Amino acid sequence: MLGDERVTSAYARNAEFWINVIRDRLDPYQTQLTDPALFDAVGDCTGLEILDAGCGEGYFARQLLARGARHVHGVDTCEEFITAARSHPDHRPQSASYHHADVANLPLPDATIDLVIANRLPNGISDPGRRFQEFARILKPTGRMLLLSMHPCFYTARAERTPPGSNDLPIDTYFGVRTVEQQFNVAGHLSPVPSVQQFYSLETYIAMITSAGFAITALREPHPTPEQRRGNPWWNTNFPRPLFLLLECAPHPARMH
Numbered sequence: 042m043l044g045d046e047r048v049t050s051a052y053a054r055n056a057e058f059w060i061n062v063i064r065d066r067l068d069p070y071q072t073q074l075t076d077p078a079l080f081d082a083v084g085d086c087t088g089l090e091i092l093d094a095g096c097g098e099g100y101f102a103r104q105l106l107a108r109g110a111r112h113v114h115g116v117d118t119c120e121e122f123i124t125a126a127r128s129h130p131d132h133r134p135q136s137a138s139y140h141h142a143d144v145a146n147l148p149l150p151d152a153t154i155d156l157v158i159a160n161r162l163p164n165g166i167s168d169p170g171r172r173f174q175e176f177a178r179i180l181k182p183t184g185r186m187l188l189l190s191m192h193p194c195f196y197t198a199r200a201e202r203t204p205p206g207s208n209d210l211p212i213d214t215y216f217g218v219r220t221v222e223q224q225f226n227v228a229g230h231l232s233p234v235p236s237v238q239q240f241y242s243l244e245t246y247i248a249m250i251t252s253a254g255f256a257i258t259a260l261r262e263p264h265p266t267p268e269q270r271r272g273n274p275w276w277n278t279n280f281p282r283p284l285f286l287l288l289e290c291a292p293h294p295a296r297m298h
Contacts, residue, residue, distance in 0.1 A: 043143045047166065048236075053121055055234060059098070063097065075263055078285075082261070083156070086105055086109055087110070088110075088111045090112050090114075091114070091155065093113055094158065094176070096115030097126075099126030102115045102139075103129070103132075105158075111136070114137075115139040123140070147179055152182065154181060156184060157179070158186075160189050161189055161191065164239045164246075170249040170253065177255065185258075186255060187289055188286075188287070189263075190246075190286050191238065191286075193240055193242060194286075195283050216242050220240075221237075221239075254293050256291055256292075256293045256294070257289070258289050
C-alpha cells in the first residue's frame with residue numbers, strides 16, 4: 042500500500058463517500074471557505090504546470106484546467122480516487138495526468154512545476170517532512186507552493202462543533218504528535234470509517250517547510266465573513282474557532298544561487 046497505511050486505508054474505505062461529497066458539492070467548508078481562498082491565492086494560472094498533491098477524485102485539477110492551467114499532475118495514494126479522476130466525463134488526458142503515487146516520492150522530474158498545491162492533504166505519519174523535500178525538488182526556482190491544511194493550533198476531533206475552551210489541548214499534547222481519528226458527517230452523510238490525520242505543533246510544521254528550503258510569503262486563516270454568519274447561523278455553531286491554515290511559500294532565495 043502506498044503512503045502511510047492507516048491514512049491510505051481509511052481513504053480507500055471512505056472513497057465513495059468523499060467522491061459523492063465532492064461531486065454533489067455537499068461540504069460548505071470546501072465550497073464556501075477553502076476553495077475560494079485557494080483560488081484567490083492561485084490567481085492567474087494561465088499556462089502553468091501544476092502539481093495537485095493529494096488530488097482526490099480530481100475536482101480541483103479540473104477547476105485549474107478550466108481556469109487556464111497548461112497541465113495538472115494529480116497525485117494520490119488512494120487508487121479509488123485516481124480511478125475516479127481518470128474516468129470522470131470531463132477528464133482531459135492531454136491536459137491532466139493522474140498518478141497513483143506517494144507525494145513523498147513523486148514521479149516527476151526536477152524543477153518542472155510552476156505551482157504546487159496541497160489542498161487539505163493529511164500530514165504524513167512515517168516521514169512527515171519528506172513531502173516538502175519532494176515539493177522543493179520538483180518546483181522551479183521561480184515557482185510557488187500553496188498549503189491548505191487543517192489548522193494545527195486549533196483542530197481536534199469534532200473541533201468544528203466544540204465551543205472554544207471546552208476541548209482545548211493540554212500544552213504537552215499540543216507540542217507532541219496528535220493522531221486524530223474521526224468519522225465525518227457531511228450534510229447528513231456519515232463516512233463509513235474514521236479518517237486518520239496526524240497533527241504537529243505549528244512550530245514543528247513550519248520547521249518541516251523551511252528546512253526543505255522554502256520561505257513562507259503569506260499566511261491566511263480562511264473563515265466565514267460577517268455577511269456569511271448573518272446569512273446562515275450554521276456558521277456560528279460550526280465555526281467557533283479557526284479550522285484552516287493557508288500558507289503561501291516560495292523557494293528560499295538562497296536556493297536560486
